[in-house]
Amino acid sequence: MASLSSITNSQTRCHFPLSKTRPTFHQLKKRSLSVNALLSKEIDQNIPQTVQRFWQWLKEEGVVSAKTPVKPGFVPEGLGLVATRDISRNDVVLEVPKRFWINPDAVAASEIGSICSGLKPWISVALFLLREKFKGDESKLKYYIDVLPEGTNSTIYWSEEELLEIQGTQLLSTTLGVKEYVQSEFLKVQEEIILPNKKLFPFTITSDDFFWAFGMLRSRAFSRLRNQNLVVIPFADLINHSAKVTTEDHAQEARGAAGLFSWDYVFQLRSPLSLKAGEQVFIQYDLKKSNADMALDYGFIEPNSDRDAFTLTLEISESDEFYADKLDIAESNGFGETAYFDIKYGQSLPTGMLLYLRLLALGGQDAFLLESIFRNKIWGFLELPISRANEELICRVIRKACESALSGYHTTIEEDEKLKEEGNMSARLEMAIGVRRGEKRVLQQIDEIFKERETELDFLEYYQERRLKDLGLVGEQGDIIFWEPK
Numbered sequence: 333m334a335s336l337s338s339i340t341n342s343q344t345r346c347h348f349p350l351s352k353t354r355p356t357f358h359q360l361k362k363r364s365l366s367v368n369a370l371l372s373k374e375i376d377q378n379i380p381q382t383v384q385r386f387w388q389w390l391k392e393e394g395v396v397s398a399k400t401p402v403k404p405g406f407v408p409e410g411l412g413l414v415a416t417r418d419i420s421r422n423d424v425v426l427e428v429p430k431r432f433w434i435n436p437d438a439v440a441a442s443e444i445g446s447i448c449s450g451l452k453p454w455i456s457v458a459l460f461l462l463r464e465k466f467k468g469d470e471s472k473l474k475y476y477i478d479v480l481p482e483g484t485n486s487t488i489y490w491s492e493e494e495l496l497e498i499q500g501t502q503l504l505s506t507t508l509g510v511k512e513y514v515q516s517e518f519l520k521v522q523e524e525i526i527l528p529n530k531k532l533f534p535f536t537i538t539s540d541d542f543f544w545a546f547g548m549l550r551s552r553a554f555s556r557l558r559n560q561n562l563v564v565i566p567f568a569d570l571i572n573h574s575a576k577v578t579t580e581d582h583a584q585e586a587r588g589a590a591g592l593f594s595w596d597y598v599f600q601l602r603s604p605l606s607l608k609a610g611e612q613v614f615i616q617y618d619l620k621k622s623n624a625d626m627a628l629d630y631g632f633i634e635p636n637s638d639r640d641a642f643t644l645t646l647e648i649s650e651s652d653e654f655y656a657d658k659l660d661i662a663e664s665n666g667f668g669e670t671a672y673f674d675i676k677y678g679q680s681l682p683t684g685m686l687l688y689l690r691l692l693a694l695g696g697q698d699a700f701l702l703e704s705i706f707r708n709k710i711w712g713f714l715e716l717p718i719s720r721a722n723e724e725l726i727c728r729v730i731r732k733a734c735e736s737a738l739s740g741y742h743t744t745i746e747e748d749e750k751l752k753e754e755g756n757m758s759a760r761l762e763m764a765i766g767v768r769r770g771e772k773r774v775l776q777q778i779d780e781i782f783k784e785r786e787t788e789l790d791f792l793e794y795y796q797e798r799r800l801k802d803l804g805l806v807g808e809q810g811d812i813i814f815w816e817p818k
């Protein structure tokens with residue numbers, strides 16, 4: 333669903349103690365749970381007034397009608413959409429006309445359009461959302477804003493104590509990087525837009541407010557629509573995620589009825605699964621996201637290991653005597669000075685990773701391959717082992733990196749598993765344990781791959797041997813071929 337990865341995707345490692353400027357977490361709004369089987373056409377009376385008013389507003393605006401087969405309900409994931417009758421797979425469950433969409437176009441057409449025109453899209457939408465929130469009764473989106481939560485379990489809202497639970501993880505460094513980025517964007521927008529335009533922003537916007545808006549966009553915006561990279565769709569954004577859904581194409585823009593007599597673009601959501609009345613409608617937010625991404629963006633993770641991942645960052649060192657040649661080769665083959673490889677649990681190493689590693693480790697007697705006469709062929713050579721020394725160095729460096737990363741976590745996999753078995757923990761601690769266990773499992777998997785490779789070093793075929801074979805000077809069994817003079 334929301335894939336605001338373009339906002340930032342920092343891989344930088346940051347360290348404790350945390351910066352003191354960190355914003356504090358908004359308390360999650362307590363929204364009591366109630367039944368999820370909402371079979372009547374009217375909304376359940378146990379549901380808070382805010383949700384009832386929102387539903388009423390949607391009806392008055394013609395967004396929902398007797399034909400709409402879903403309505404808001406309280407579910408374990410917070411608010412969600414519940415089927416009011418049986419729904420077949422691919423049935424349209426809701427349509428929201430364009431005039432309700434919250435996106436950069438809506439900002440441009442609003443009172444703050446002219447002052448937001450040079451801003452990053454997400455910042456302009458965040459300001460718009462905040463302004464609507466502060467306008468209260470004056471806002472035409474009031475009933476929608478009233479049903480938005482005060483936060484999520486995203487790691488950007490975790491306390492210092494909670495963040496200690498993800499010590500040593502990539503999730504921690506990404507979280508701190510994102511927080512630093514959002515905070516600096518806030519200070520900039522405060523100075524350049526908010527404070528100089530008191531008439532348009534006649535209220536105080538704090539860093540916590542800005543983080544709230546960022547978290548809402550990150551967890552609720554749809555990003556894969558045609559022409560729409562960042563759009564929040566009231567009502568549609570009540571839909572929750574389920575791992576049971578394995579397809580992603582549930583949302584689309586279509587021409588449809590935007591009122592009793594008008595037609596416009598509508599955002600259309602289809603159910604990926606067939607459902608019985610009373611069941612919750614789910615979608616798949618993003619198949620590609622790791623559990624760490626899910627924790628940061630949405631504030632929940634999946635329990636299975638499919639989303640366990642670790643990003644390996646490899647870099648051509650400027651102090652490498654062959655820096656310029658290696659960089660040239662990397663760049664000619666779609667890489668750069670730094671390369672990021674997302675390694676997933678249970679999957680083979682990403683394409684290009686071994687080649688990039690062999691390039692990084694190239695030196696000594698193999699350095700002749702860096703000469704310009706080999707420039708067009710070198711990437712092909714790197715597909716297979718170059719020399720024992722090269723392959724051995726790769727194994728050593730990677731295994732050492734895994735060992736060092738593994739030593740940065742404050743618990744072992746076994747300890748995490750024991751804690752998990754004991755159960756009875758907060759959602760955030762459960763996420764922390766899941767992510768740190770997942771990262772360690774991937775690191776162990778990487779270590780295993782290179783450990784096994786170390787045992788094969790004597791049996792691999794290297795560049796020189798292949799070359800001699802190509803020239804017909806070595807037989808398939810490695811025997812030297814002699815020529816008898818005729």
Ligand SMILES: C[S@@+](CC[C@H](N)C(=O)[O-])C[C@H]1O[C@@H](n2cnc3c(N)ncnc32)[C@H](O)[C@@H]1O
Binds near residue numbers: 479480552571573
């Ligand atoms: C697009 S909103 C969905 C509506 C939301 N449940 C609400 O109460 O407003 C996304 C947020 O819903 C929650 N959510 C969605 N799917 C979930 C899941 N499978 N497990 C836990 N929380 C989920 C998370 O807080 C997430 O950030």
